[in-house]
Amino acid sequence: MLKYAFRRILGMIPMLFLTSIVVFSLAKLMPGDSLSGEIDPRNTDPKYIADMREKLGYNDPLPQQYFHWIGNFVQGDFGKSTRFKIPAAEVIGERIPNTLLLGLSSILITYILAFLMGSYSGRKPYTLGDNIIGGLNYLGLSIPSFVAGVFAIFLFSFTLGWFPSNGSIDIGVTEGTLDYWLSRLHHVFLPAVVLGLLSTASYTQFLRNDIIENSRKDFVRTARAKGTPERKIYNVHILRNSMIPLITFLGFDLVAIISGAIITETIFTYPGLGQLFLDSVGTRDYPVLMTLTMLFSFLTLIGNLVADVFYGIVDPRIRLE
Amino acid sequence: MKIRSIFMLVALILVLSAFLAACSGGEKTGSKEENGEKSSESAGQPQDGGTLVYALDSAPEGKFNYSFYGNATDAYVINFFDENLIDYDENLKAKPHIASWKTEDNKVFDFEIKQGVKWQNDDELSVKDWEFALMVVADKDYEGPRFDNVRNIEGAQDYHDGKATEISGIKVVDDYHIQITFDKARVNNLENLWTYPLNRTEFKGMAVKDMMSSKQVRTKPVGLGPFKVTKIVPGESVEMERFDDYFGGKPHIEKVVIKVIDPSLSVGELKNGTLDMTSFHPSIIDQVKALDNVNTITYPGVSYYYVGFKLGNWDGKKNVMDEPKYQEKKLREAMYYAINREEWVKAFFNGVGKPVNRPIPSNHWIAADNKDLEQYEYDPEKAKKLLDEAGYKDVNGDGFREDPKGKKFVINFSHYSTSNPTFESRAKALTQYWEEVGLRSKLTMTDVNLYYEMLEKADKSIEVFFAGWETGADPDPTPLWGSEALWNYPRWVNADSDKLLDEALDISIVGTDSEKRKDLYVKWQKLFMKELPVLPIAELEETMAVSKRVHEVTFDVSGMNRPNEWWIQQ
Numbered sequence: 001m002l003k004y005a006f007r008r009i010l011g012m013i014p015m016l017f018l019t020s021i022v023v024f025s026l027a028k029l030m031p032g033d034s035l036s037g038e039i040d041p042r043n044t045d046p047k048y049i050a051d052m053r054e055k056l057g058y059n060d061p062l063p064q065q066y067f068h069w070i071g072n073f074v075q076g077d078f079g080k081s082t083r084f085k086i087p088a089a090e091v092i093g094e095r096i097p098n099t100l101l102l103g104l105s106s107i108l109i110t111y112i113l114a115f116l117m118g119s120y121s122g123r124k125p126y127t128l129g130d131n132i133i134g135g136l137n138y139l140g141l142s143i144p145s146f147v148a149g150v151f152a153i154f155l156f157s158f159t160l161g162w163f164p165s166n167g168s169i170d171i172g173v174t175e176g177t178l179d180y181w182l183s184r185l186h187h188v189f190l191p192a193v194v195l196g197l198l199s200t201a202s203y204t205q206f207l208r209n210d211i212i213e214n215s216r217k218d219f220v221r222t223a224r225a226k227g228t229p230e231r232k233i234y235n236v237h238i239l240r241n242s243m244i245p246l247i248t249f250l251g252f253d254l255v256a257i258i259s260g261a262i263i264t265e266t267i268f269t270y271p272g273l274g275q276l277f278l279d280s281v282g283t284r285d286y287p288v289l290m291t292l293t294m295l296f297s298f299l300t301l302i303g304n305l306v307a308d309v310f311y312g313i314v315d316p317r318i319r320l321e
Numbered sequence: 322m323k324i325r326s327i328f329m330l331v332a333l334i335l336v337l338s339a340f341l342a343a344c345s346g347g348e349k350t351g352s353k354e355e356n357g358e359k360s361s362e363s364a365g366q367p368q369d370g371g372t373l374v375y376a377l378d379s380a381p382e383g384k385f386n387y388s389f390y391g392n393a394t395d396a397y398v399i400n401f402f403d404e405n406l407i408d409y410d411e412n413l414k415a416k417p418h419i420a421s422w423k424t425e426d427n428k429v430f431d432f433e434i435k436q437g438v439k440w441q442n443d444d445e446l447s448v449k450d451w452e453f454a455l456m457v458v459a460d461k462d463y464e465g466p467r468f469d470n471v472r473n474i475e476g477a478q479d480y481h482d483g484k485a486t487e488i489s490g491i492k493v494v495d496d497y498h499i500q501i502t503f504d505k506a507r508v509n510n511l512e513n514l515w516t517y518p519l520n521r522t523e524f525k526g527m528a529v530k531d532m533m534s535s536k537q538v539r540t541k542p543v544g545l546g547p548f549k550v551t552k553i554v555p556g557e558s559v560e561m562e563r564f565d566d567y568f569g570g571k572p573h574i575e576k577v578v579i580k581v582i583d584p585s586l587s588v589g590e591l592k593n594g595t596l597d598m599t600s601f602h603p604s605i606i607d608q609v610k611a612l613d614n615v616n617t618i619t620y621p622g623v624s625y626y627y628v629g630f631k632l633g634n635w636d637g638k639k640n641v642m643d644e645p646k647y648q649e650k651k652l653r654e655a656m657y658y659a660i661n662r663e664e665w666v667k668a669f670f671n672g673v674g675k676p677v678n679r680p681i682p683s684n685h686w687i688a689a690d691n692k693d694l695e696q697y698e699y700d701p702e703k704a705k706k707l708l709d710e711a712g713y714k715d716v717n718g719d720g721f722r723e724d725p726k727g728k729k730f731v732i733n734f735s736h737y738s739t740s741n742p743t744f745e746s747r748a749k750a751l752t753q754y755w756e757e758v759g760l761r762s763k764l765t766m767t768d769v770n771l772y773y774e775m776l777e778k779a780d781k782s783i784e785v786f787f788a789g790w791e792t793g794a795d796p797d798p799t800p801l802w803g804s805e806a807l808w809n810y811p812r813w814v815n816a817d818s819d820k821l822l823d824e825a826l827d828i829s830i831v832g833t834d835s836e837k838r839k840d841l842y843v844k845w846q847k848l849f850m851k852e853l854p855v856l857p858i859a860e861l862e863e864t865m866a867v868s869k870r871v872h873e874v875t876f877d878v879s880g881m882n883r884p885n886e887w888w889i890q891q
Contacts, residue, residue: 030770047469150585153586169554172578271581275380
């Protein structure tokens with residue numbers, strides 16, 4: 001398996017190289033550059049803008065700009081954000097803790113809910129409970145997140161006043177205290193719920209369908225015939241087999257945790273990577289934008305690898321050579 | 322099927338949040354009662370204490386220093402904790418603040434600053450701090466956009482190019498007196514001068530290229546203003562407390578919290594009393610007005626919008642007026658008469674804009690009086706007459722006019738597009754006015770970034786365009802309408818205009834007499850409105866929401882009064 005993983009990692013290098021070309025060309029194809037928003041007759045003059053364009057190398061031919069960027073990139077120098085004027089790595093580093101907290105808590109919510117609802121529906125298919133869960137799932141699938149986010153803010157922040165509507169932390173609290181962490185959880189809760197419930201529907205339905213399918217298989221009939229208790233059949237025999245398709249999602253989830261949620265973060269004014277990504281596109285902050293895209297691509301590849309390795313662990317029939 | 326598709330279960334939020342409600346429910350009820358008490362009391366003497374919550378609509382870049390900041394969001398934050406040495410009155414004329422000045426010839430200025438003005442790190446303000454700021458901005462490693470405000474000091478360019486070790490035009494007399502000499506006498510030397518000091522001890526020994534990313538700029542800024550920064554959560558919020566030694570008098574408010582709040586949330590936050598002050602987009606003014614705990618304030622702004630015509634091209638150094646399509650002045654006049662600006666502004670600016678008759682905001686001291694200018698009131702009949710006179714007649718009977726040569730004539734109108742949904746309809750409305758007088762019009766919406774790039778390069782595909790400018794304290798319109806200006810988007814070249822603009826800046830003609838200068842600008846505005854290279858459409862007022870518990874906040878065209886005068890009803 002180690003050999004397999006190693007081979008896959010080697011295979012990623014050309015993939016990432018190609019991705020970098022696509023990322024770079026797409027970023028440069030966007031109209032305008034990071035200076036076009038700065039035109040302001042009060043305090044800039046065309047000469048300053050021309051000087052800065054020259055200094056930032058925007059006038060060089062594109063291939064030269066690309067090799068300059070990728071050369072620094074592989075050496076770990078991700079460039080300096082044109083907007084914040086500090087290294088892109090630092091800008092991203094500032095946001096990562098927020099995004100990790102949001103991503104992890106939303107996925108936790110998804111897993112717990114999907115597991116509970118999915119195994120209930122799978123065990124008692126075509127009952128009233130199953131139909132209610134199914135109905136709720138499809139209702140949820142049909143509501144877009146920006147509607148749900150605004151609705152949640154209106155209800156829980158403005159009308160009921162239970163949760164704050166914006167930010168990641170109450171500025172008054174001292175860092176490191178218990179209050180600090182409570183305040184962070186308090187702020188992350190609402191966006192995490194909105195985000196976490198997004199993926200619940202599909203997880204639930206996948207789990208349910210697999211459980212139903214597996215419960216009709218021969219080995220289940222054999223187990224029943226042997227007199228194995230029903231609980232053991234579901235929790236051991238069926239559940240383990242039903243988990244396999246869900247592993248595929250795990251790969252995606254790894255990226256989802258980091259990449260944040262552009263829409264949800266923007267609605268909740270939650271300073272995470274999703275919001276940063278959107279702002280960087282808007283202000284043509286190439287170094288941050290390209291570093292983020294490369295980070296997301298890299299994690300997608302890693303996520304797929306992790307999923308493949310996990311298949312082998314959960315299902316010994318799948319052999320990795 | 323993609324897992325990350327953005328959908329969800331609303332019903333489950335209800336269930337889930339219901340059992341998590343108990344933990345935070347109690348605390349909030351308390352603060353709501355408090356709010357009720359606050360608004361029931363009536364205004365009286367200033368009271369000390371309280372926390373003011375101020376909202377920004379987008380994340381600041383974190384360059385919290387006047388010498389390094391780039392965008393308006395950062396400037397809002399800096400305004401609370403730092404100070405300009407000079408101030409501007411309600412007509413945007415400079416007036417003494419910390420510094421006062423004397424000049425004989427507008428070339429050599431003698432500045433004197435107040436004694437005993439304290440920095441927030443307990444240093445006393447000296448003119449050496451100002452000298453330091455000027456040296457930093459003129460440094461070759463300086464990456465901010467302000468060198469333009471220092472360039473005109475004698476010797477600054479040499480210092481910038483590394484030819485001199487100091488700026489010859491700056492002479493420090495003692496801690497409170499400084500003499501600044503410009504390379505030549507100009508009427509607007511003072512308005513263009515960089516008048517923000519930089520604390521010497523904070524930046525001691527730091528290389529200029531490291532300053533912009535230093536903690537003194539980003540997380541631990543020090544200023545002269547009424548509040549001092551105590552904590553910054555990057556990209557999210559800033560906490561400040563009262564600075565007792567503020568030179569303008571001890572502030573009343575105890576604490577200021579500046580937060581980034583998505584504009585879609587500001588109405589709800591204002592209603593809840595969790596937000597005290599914010600500027601907002603005019604499109605939500607009716608919702609803000611409906612709140613009974615908030616005052617909606619509009620005050621004159623310095624921005625205006627216009628419809629421009631592509632009259633020429635940019636040859637790399639100057640404008641050349643060589644595009645024939647819109648050279649006929651009667652056509653431009655007719656298009657102006659055809660627009661019902663009153664109705665249009667009312668429909669699309671939510672009552673916070675008004676029609677403007679000149680390329681200068683009407684609150685600026687150089688603005689010409691309306692009675693001196695051609696008004697171009699809405700008059701479709703006159704528009705039709707003008708078009709007939711100029712030979713734009715319908716010769717093939719399709720209901721639309723052809724050009725004087727009988728060829729098909731289409732106004733290709735461009736407008737920038739952002740996420741704002743009203744832009745397309747307001748642009749469409751303009752084309753409809755023109756169609757009503759028989760001019761066939763076609764609208765193109767272009768992404769805003771691309772749009773301004775195309776305008777700057779004088780792209781062929783933009784013929785008639787919508788654009789806007791925001792002006793500053795210096796009234797000189799040369800950077801926008803001079804024939805060598807890159808931002809003269811219509812590429813309008815007029816010798817008389819250049820002559821008037823030059824004369825208004827020429828010290829040997831206007832001296833230090835601002836009336837003489839204004840006369841020249843009025844003449845220029847008359848000429849501009851006669852020539853009509855662009856059709857000024859509307860000027861926009863600034864909109865601000867202020868909670869009724871905050872008192873003594875006043876606004877004029879130069880912005881808010883200093884926050885030390887504000888107080889909160891306890």
